[in-house]
Amino acid sequence: MSLVVVPPADDQARAAREADAAARLLDAGAGTLPRAPWLRGAQPPAAADLVRFALWRAGTGDLDDDALLAALALLPAVRAEADQLEAGLLLTARATGLSWSRISAALGLASPQAAQQRFDRVSSRVEER
Numbered sequence: 001m002s003l004v005v006v007p008p009a010d011d012q013a014r015a016a017r018e019a020d021a022a023a024r025l026l027d028a029g030a031g032t033l034p035r036a037p038w039l040r041g042a043q044p045p046a047a048a049d050l051v052r053f054a055l056w057r058a059g060t061g062d063l064d065d066d067a068l069l070a071a072l073a074l075l076p077a078v079r080a081e082a083d084q085l086e087a088g089l090l091l092t093a094r095a096t097g098l099s100w101s102r103i104s105a106a107l108g109l110a111s112p113q114a115a116q117q118r119f120d121r122v123s124s125r126v127e128e129r
Helices: 011-027 047-059 065-073 075-095 100-107 112-128
Strands: none
Touching: 011 047, 011 065, 011 075, 047 065, 047 075, 065 075, 075 100, 075 112, 100 112
């Protein structure tokens, strides 16, 4: 299976490209990784896990160019996953009553307003994707 890297024209093209890339890495051996306990049914591994797998395999010298290109193609999905996790954690922190002041300290930000602005930016990126 050879991966063709083409810049996505729209959301469908991006989704198809990411699905092809994930399938390539699953075929390269990532499909044998232990399942994370939070995954349900046939839910595939996270893009970040597939990229970590590719880096690990590259370190052993057992990763072909197509699999490496597949990992690179998944980087936008990894960034989106990180944004989703951050937005989810921030929402959960606020829902449990944590103040923006405490959240900003945990994030290493200078002020509660900076934490709120970060939440707004991250949430906006999640909504766009």
